[in-house]
Amino acid sequence: MPRKTSWASVNDQLTRYLFIGCAVLVSLVILSILWFVGQQGLATFRHVTPLEFFTSSRWNPDRGQYGILTFIAGSIGTTFIAIVLGAPLGLAGAVFMGKIAPSSLRSLLRPVTELFAGIPSVVYGYVGIVVFVKIIRKTTGSATGFGLLAAGLVLAVMILPTIISISEDTLRALPDSYEEASMALGATRWQTIWRVLLPAAKPGILTAVILAMARAIGETMAVQMVIGNSPLFPHSLVTPTSTLTSDIVMEMGNTPYGSTWNDALFMMSVVLLLISLALIILVRLGIQKGEAK
Amino acid sequence: MKAKQTNALATLLLWLAALAIVGILAWFLIFILGRGLPVLGPQFFTGPNGVGGQFFNSFYILFLSLVFSLPVGVGAGIYLAEYAPKNRLTDVMRLSTESLATVPSIVLGLFGMIIFVNVFKLGFTILGGAATLALLNLPVLVRVTEESLRNVPASYREASLALGATMWQTLRKVILPTALPGLVTGTTLVAGRALGETAILIFTAGMSVSRHLFDLRLTAPGETLAVHLYAVQANPLPGTHAGRVANGTAALLVLVALAFNLLLALPSRWLQHRLSGKRG
Numbered sequence: 001m002p003r004k005t006s007w008a009s010v011n012d013q014l015t016r017y018l019f020i021g022c023a024v025l026v027s028l029v030i031l032s033i034l035w036f037v038g039q040q041g042l043a044t045f046r047h048v049t050p051l052e053f054f055t056s057s058r059w060n061p062d063r064g065q066y067g068i069l070t071f072i073a074g075s076i077g078t079t080f081i082a083i084v085l086g087a088p089l090g091l092a093g094a095v096f097m098g099k100i101a102p103s104s105l106r107s108l109l110r111p112v113t114e115l116f117a118g119i120p121s122v123v124y125g126y127v128g129i130v131v132f133v134k135i136i137r138k139t140t141g142s143a144t145g146f147g148l149l150a151a152g153l154v155l156a157v158m159i160l161p162t163i164i165s166i167s168e169d170t171l172r173a174l175p176d177s178y179e180e181a182s183m184a185l186g187a188t189r190w191q192t193i194w195r196v197l198l199p200a201a202k203p204g205i206l207t208a209v210i211l212a213m214a215r216a217i218g219e220t221m222a223v224q225m226v227i228g229n230s231p232l233f234p235h236s237l238v239t240p241t242s243t244l245t246s247d248i249v250m251e252m253g254n255t256p257y258g259s260t261w262n263d264a265l266f267m268m269s270v271v272l273l274l275i276s277l278a279l280i281i282l283v284r285l286g287i288q289k290g291e292a293k
Numbered sequence: 294m295k296a297k298q299t300n301a302l303a304t305l306l307l308w309l310a311a312l313a314i315v316g317i318l319a320w321f322l323i324f325i326l327g328r329g330l331p332v333l334g335p336q337f338f339t340g341p342n343g344v345g346g347q348f349f350n351s352f353y354i355l356f357l358s359l360v361f362s363l364p365v366g367v368g369a370g371i372y373l374a375e376y377a378p379k380n381r382l383t384d385v386m387r388l389s390t391e392s393l394a395t396v397p398s399i400v401l402g403l404f405g406m407i408i409f410v411n412v413f414k415l416g417f418t419i420l421g422g423a424a425t426l427a428l429l430n431l432p433v434l435v436r437v438t439e440e441s442l443r444n445v446p447a448s449y450r451e452a453s454l455a456l457g458a459t460m461w462q463t464l465r466k467v468i469l470p471t472a473l474p475g476l477v478t479g480t481t482l483v484a485g486r487a488l489g490e491t492a493i494l495i496f497t498a499g500m501s502v503s504r505h506l507f508d509l510r511l512t513a514p515g516e517t518l519a520v521h522l523y524a525v526q527a528n529p530l531p532g533t534h535a536g537r538v539a540n541g542t543a544a545l546l547v548l549v550a551l552a553f554n555l556l557l558a559l560p561s562r563w564l565q566h567r568l569s570g571k572r573g
Contacts, residue, residue, distance in 0.1 A: 012459035019376060022368030026431055027389040033396065033404045040407060092310030100307055109311065111554065112318055114482070118550040119321070120489025122522045126543050127321060129526065157317060164314075188300035211395070218397025220492040221523060245399050245492075252403070252496060257411050269400045276395045284388065 034273065041267035047260045053267065059231040059247075061261040068268055070233045074148065074243035075272075077234055078223060079216040081152025082159055087209055089156070090163030095193055097164070098171035099179075117161035125225030128154040133226055142238035146228030149237040154222050159212035166211065170204025171197060207283050214279040218272060220245040244268045322547060329544020337541050339506075342533045344521060344542060346502040350419065351517040351549075353509070354498060355487050357423035362430040363480070369431075370438025375464065394432035398492040401428050405497040417499025419515035425497045426490060430483050437479025441472040485553030489546060491519040500524050518546055 044053065048066045056067025097109050132153050137145030178200055182192040198205070228240020229250050242250070248265050255262040338345040369390070377383040405425025409415050445468050453463040469476075498515035516524070522542040529535030 008459050008462065012461040015461040015464075016376060019368045019372035022365045023372040023377070023386050025365055026369040026393070026435055027386045029428055029431065030389045030393045030396070033393075033400065036407050037400060037404055089310055089313065092307055093314045096307040096311040100304065101311065109315070112315055115550070115554050116318060118482070118485045118489070118554045120491065120519050120522075120546050120550065122489070122491045122519045122526075123325065123543050123546050123550075126522060126526060126539065127324065131324070157321075160314060160317075188296050190300040190303035191296060193303075214395045218395070218399070220397065220399040221519075225523070225526060245397060248399055248403070249492065249495065252406075266403065269397075269403050272397050273400050276397060277392055280388070280392050280395050284391075 037266055037273065038270055040263060041270035044260060044263040044267040048264065053264070057233045061251075061255075061264070064260075066260065066264045068244070068264070068271070070231055071242050071244045071247050071268060072271070074227065074234055074241045075217050075245070077148045077241075078151040078155055078227070078243055079213055081148060081237075082155030082216045083209060083213060085152065086156035086159045087163055087212065090160045090208075090212075091167055091205065093160070094164045094167035094171060095198075098168045099189070099193060099197065113161045113164045116157070121158065121219060121222045122225070124154050124158055125222035128222060128226040136238055140238050142236075144228060144240055145238065146226060146240045147236070147238045148227070148234050148241060150226040151223045151243070152237075154226055155216045155219060158219060158222060159216055162212045162215055163208045166208035167201065167205050170201045170208075173204075174200050203286055203289070206286055210279050210283050210286075214276050217275055218245065220249055224249045244272050322551075325543050325547045329540040329542070329547075332537050332541035333544060342538055344518060344538065344545070345506055346508075347516050347518045347521040347542075348545070349507055350498070350502065350515040351488055351519070354419055354423045354426060354494070354515055354517060355484055357419070357511075358426035358430055358487055359480070359484060361424055361427035362434055366431045366434025367438045367476070370435045371442065371464065373435065374439040374442035375460070375468070390432045390435050393428070394436070398429060398490060401425055402493040402496045404428075405493065409497060415512060417497065417501070417514045418512045419498060420511040422494045422498025422515050422517075425493050426487055429490060429493060430487055433483050433486075434480065437483070438472075438476060441475030441479065442468060444475060445471045481553055485550055488517075488549055488553065489519050491517075491523055494520050495523070518542055518549075522546065 057069040133145035224246035230240040234241040409421030
């Protein structure tokens with residue numbers, strides 16, 4: 001009998017260490033990504049000054065010009081369009097699902113949102129090419145239809161599930177008493193939503209928007225397929241340009257490992273990595289601030 | 294009176310927004326399936342330019358990536374839900390898991406390329422693709438596990454521990470079985486997402502497919518369906534009916550996504566509902 005108990009406790013200790021090991025392993029992944037990708041990327045600055053790299057929009061690797069301002073502008077531009085178009089629609093959908101829809105309709109809408117997230121990004125890009133780009137070409141008279149607008153439109157659809165699910169969760173987590181108190185004071189449902197529920201849900205909605213930004217700025221395939229892939233600064237919404245992600249995909253395969261050109265592409269992915277880490281930390285700070293209240 | 298009119302107008306707009314969201318999805322599905330379904334048939338898989346190899350690779354790489362990521366992800370999730378004290382160290386663990394979840398997939402792809410193609414000199418392989426894809430699954434699996442375990446009522450744990458069971462016995466016999474439906478649903482959604490992933494695989498599993506159908510070698514190149522759609526769209530080779538192949542592949546990808554979301558995720562959600570119903 002005592003022996004059996006000791007076996008059980010040995011097992012208990014062993015599995016405990018095993019689980020700790022798993023957690024440590026998962027935590028180390030991000031560090032090794034930073035280390036390996038960072039090391040490769042920083043090698044760029046042996047041949048290019050950081051000032052030129054970040055502030056020049058001249059990208060001519062053949063002539064030794066490595067300025068990534070165009071790509072940064074492209075990434076920010078597409079993300080901005082996506083948020084401006086997608087966030088209000090997604091938020092409206094979340095309010096509808098959380099506060100207006102009858103529960104039967106809600107249980108139908110939830111899988112619909114998840115399906116948005118389940119469709120592969122190449123399929124979004126494909127629809128972007130065969131539909132959005134063509135419509136843009138016809139309606140704006142642009143030569144190709146590729147550009148920030150096409151990419152922004154595709155991304156606006158792709159961020160919907162992020163915006164909807166996080167905002168809706170936040171709205172549903174609010175105490176019922178908020179709604180009841182407001183209604184009891186004679187407010188209409190819309191006044192309650194607009195003046196009480198949405199302000200109370202603000203931290204959660206901001207989290208949703210920030211995570212949607214992270215998704216949009218890191219999205220690669222769908223953007224690459226509709227952005228036009230030319231390293232020209234975007235002077236209009238409907239001229240071909242590039243983003244950080246799309247240019248990495250386009251050029252990574254054609255550059256020898258260890259060349260400055262190749263290193264510069266890695267440095268662009270370091271920039272992406274740092275942006276997404278900054279966004280996560282922003283979300284964290286927001287949550288902590290919310291808790292401190 | 295004005296407040297009531299605003300209320301009516303706002304309600305109408307919210308209904309329209311919801312309709313627009315459902316409408317966009319419905320139009321997407323009808324559009325893709327309408328163009329692609331007529332192309333699908335046995336010929337589409339085994340004929341010239343058939344995608345049988347890519348279809349097989351998609352599932353093979355998904356399977357391997359789950360083999361790599363499930364044990365570690367679930368283990369880490371168990372630790373964070375059941376064992377982890379609330380301190381600096383576990384805070385850092387959570388932060389790094391969340392950060393990993395937001396790393397753009399192209400960056401994961403480049404990381405995998407450095408490790409498998411440049412350091413280990415394997416070239417573009419199924420192994421490299423699956424191992425890198427596992428990194429995409431990991432943080433989501435950790436979160437899904439942690440959430441499912443947290444949904445198990447504390448009284449279950451207390452009862453089991455009070456009967457003299459060790460933590461491991463409690464986990465194995467009480468907590469994990471109760472949390473299983475949630476874990477299955479979560480894993481299904483992870484798998485559905487991994488099946489459509491492209492950016493990670495272009496630079497790790499490559500854009501070519503083995504000459505032999507059902508090639509199980511880990512070192513074979515492993516173009517998947519999603520990568521194939523990108524490839525035929527980017528370089529439509531003459532004489533390969535690239536347009537038809539693209540339409541069919543897109544439809545196939547959507548069908549697979551539908552299957553994972555509806556056929557697999559819904560029953561386990563229903564099971565979850567039933568089990569949690571019995572609980573109360």
